Amino acid sequence: QLLSAEDAPDLELMLPSERISLANRKRERGNIHYQRTDYAFAINSYGIALQITEATSRVDISQQEEEELLDMKVKCLNNMAAAQLKLNHYEAALRSCVSVLAHQPDNVKALFRKGKVLALQGEYAEAIKTLKRALKLEPSNKTIHAELSKLVKKHSEQKGAEQAMYKKMLGNPTNASLQKHRAKSSWSLSWKWLFGATAVAIGGVALSVVIAARN
Template structure:
């Protein structure tokens, strides 16, 4: 009894194995290896839903929210009724927004405006923020120009 596989059958087996490998690597938190396995599947089958979904999850675990969201949206376009992708995407969008709000708040505190802490992501008085920065950069450029000019004059004397 002999059993032969055609090229298409062999490719299907390879893709299934790589997809299963990626799932295992993801569960073990081996994100780089899982990403590599997903990418190998996607080389052969760019529209493979499982590989796209797992790649999105891996990227999210690595903090690459924007890219992960993009990949999950691509998977959702291919399979709009997939509730698992919908759930993961909405969870990821919320995480991304939370991260952006934390970063905005951190930058606000670094720039010395903790009074606006109650409104993350929104600057009520844009004029107050934009003018001092323009003045600061303009003053810095003038000061640097003056220093450079005095160095040139001192070097000639």
């Protein structure tokens, strides 16, 4: 259980404003852990905050309060993804980003972190696509610009290395064809020379026979 017996009031009976306030306090505690590089503790705090935002409620809740709870949930998920990235928990970070984007498809922070995770997993094409979407939403964001430029370069280098590897595996088709053609031509010339030499030899024998007969 993320919430202990002492630390866990009945969330179902709490007023939405109280839940939002409590979730935010837990999230801020997570931020303090994050700043201290205690990423595992930060993730735990963000998880508690998420549990608070996702709890069912038996009290009336307005549309605005629902939106505020959702906004708090998204903040927690984004913070959690950042901490998960620091611990190289790529799959978990990707899930956190996907959860954010399920609620807010144009969330730039989630798109940026998703792009970073995909790049770290070697999914360069998909990462570039994701970062381009983030950049389209925030064209002046220098951090996204820098990450995208770095990623495009890496992707280009990867494709170049793959092409070189394929050529090495398959050999150079042009040179192979040329060598085959040369070998064929050489074989053809050898046979032509042999036939020519044989014909000359036969002709010489025939001439000798004719001369001998006349004598």
